[in-house]
Amino acid sequence: MDSILVKGNGPLKGEIPIAGAKNACLTLMPATLLSEEPLTLTNAPRLSDIATMTQLLQSLGAEVAALQDGLVLALSSHAIDNHRADYDIVRKMRASILVLGPMLARDGHAVVSLPGGCAIGARPVDLHLKALEAMGADLDLRDGYVHAKAPGGRLKGAVFEFPLVSVGATENALLAATLAKGTTVLKNAAREPEIVDLARCLRRMGAQIEGEGSGTITIQGVDRLHGATHPVVTDRIELGTYMLVPAIAGGEVECLGGRLELVGAFAEKLDAAGVSVTETARGLKVSRKNGRVRAVDVTTEPFPGFPTDLQAQMMALLCTAEGTSVLEEKIFENRFMHAPELMRMGARIDVRGGTATVTGVEKLRGAPVMATDLRASVSLILAGLAAEGETVVSRVYHLDRGYERVEEKLSACGARIERIRGN
Numbered sequence: 001m002d003s004i005l006v007k008g009n010g011p012l013k014g015e016i017p018i019a020g021a022k023n024a025c026l027t028l029m030p031a032t033l034l035s036e037e038p039l040t041l042t043n044a045p046r047l048s049d050i051a052t053m054t055q056l057l058q059s060l061g062a063e064v065a066a067l068q069d070g071l072v073l074a075l076s077s078h079a080i081d082n083h084r085a086d087y088d089i090v091r092k093m094r095a096s097i098l099v100l101g102p103m104l105a106r107d108g109h110a111v112v113s114l115p116g117g118c119a120i121g122a123r124p125v126d127l128h129l130k131a132l133e134a135m136g137a138d139l140d141l142r143d144g145y146v147h148a149k150a151p152g153g154r155l156k157g158a159v160f161e162f163p164l165v166s167v168g169a170t171e172n173a174l175l176a177a178t179l180a181k182g183t184t185v186l187k188n189a190a191r192e193p194e195i196v197d198l199a200r201c202l203r204r205m206g207a208q209i210e211g212e213g214s215g216t217i218t219i220q221g222v223d224r225l226h227g228a229t230h231p232v233v234t235d236r237i238e239l240g241t242y243m244l245v246p247a248i249a250g251g252e253v254e255c256l257g258g259r260l261e262l263v264g265a266f267a268e269k270l271d272a273a274g275v276s277v278t279e280t281a282r283g284l285k286v287s288r289k290n291g292r293v294r295a296v297d298v299t300t301e302p303f304p305g306f307p308t309d310l311q312a313q314m315m316a317l318l319c320t321a322e323g324t325s326v327l328e329e330k331i332f333e334n335r336f337m338h339a340p341e342l343m344r345m346g347a348r349i350d351v352r353g354g355t356a357t358v359t360g361v362e363k364l365r366g367a368p369v370m371a372t373d374l375r376a377s378v379s380l381i382l383a384g385l386a387a388e389g390e391t392v393v394s395r396v397y398h399l400d401r402g403y404e405r406v407e408e409k410l411s412a413c414g415a416r417i418e419r420i421r422g423n
């Protein structure tokens, strides 16, 4: 297994291009299952999770070609020749459940493995299933699989209110509703930019959708969707992560392609901590206002609130802030696994349930640490940039799921970072 070696090296300066969003691309790719015509996604990120979704779609009979060094994905699904998404692939990535809605909507039947839990929490899929049931699906859970059928071969439009906001369940329901008979109204829908991007892509394919980005999305089902070309929205989590580089290490970084509207709540917290964020014609320019950053309290919430996917990285910053910060994690029950690793680097953190209290220290010290999930791993790299001495982050396969070419992007700003190849 590879590791990453980081040596704290003082202020960093440069430009970092931000890739297309992993979590948008993972929901756009299954949209190919809705139409027999080709779907082309541009600005795709080059990540192992995208390779896993490619493998899953290919197992269902779709053709997926990565062109232009993986930046363009050409997908096509003339017919779905296998309606069973196997546990072997689904267990690798929870987003696999997003093939359920499209297969059911197009052909009236699908069998998809239940994804199971994951490191950051139990993460059930009950809301995905309830929304599809509201659209008339008959679901049977046996042998670890969801066996789904649409009576008469077609889902029906329905009014469904999510009892809690779920990004994935909103996406699955939205994908399915495009081909359902009649109108679907999704209430208490997720408002994340990735949902807006999915709705835009589906509209390009001929779907009739209104209200994306608000809590109520209305979909008028159509008989068929056609081909389209769609650019994947900028990755707001990669953006936020790299915005933290000058905040934690000093210096100035311009995140190319970044826009404030993608990271509003996060940028407000940075401002309160003493980090300046300016929108330029090319992206977002970030630097520390003066001296050490100040403590701020953070509570994770669905969009437009502070994203859970930036909580670990923000914690790394607050470990070196002046004062005490309180971080509350409201989305996932087990998302502080980076805290003990940061403590190995000299951080002072007290975790009680969903609350972490961080008392800033002047300096972190390099240490061998272990990545436990995707966002945790990058938070350790950020901490390493600000630490004295060497930090070696092991188990970086987590990182490769969601960050492309980290070493390249950070070295271009003057960071001393390298990958140590394992066996």
Ligand code: EPU
Pocket: 023, 024, 026, 094, 095, 121, 122, 123, 124, 125, 126, 127, 128, 129, 164, 165, 166, 167, 168, 169, 307, 308, 309, 331, 332, 333, 374, 375, 402
């Ligand atoms: N939930 C349920 N039942 C469901 C679905 C969700 O109880 O059927 C709960 C979850 O357990 C969680 C909460 O609802 O406590 C919110 O989960 P949500 O469904 O919104 O999350 P997700 O769709 O599984 C996506 C991202 C995550 C990101 C969350 C929250 C993708 C592929 N994943 O997950 O991204 O943290 O939304 O914004 O889009 C990451 O990229 O590191 C990552 C974990």
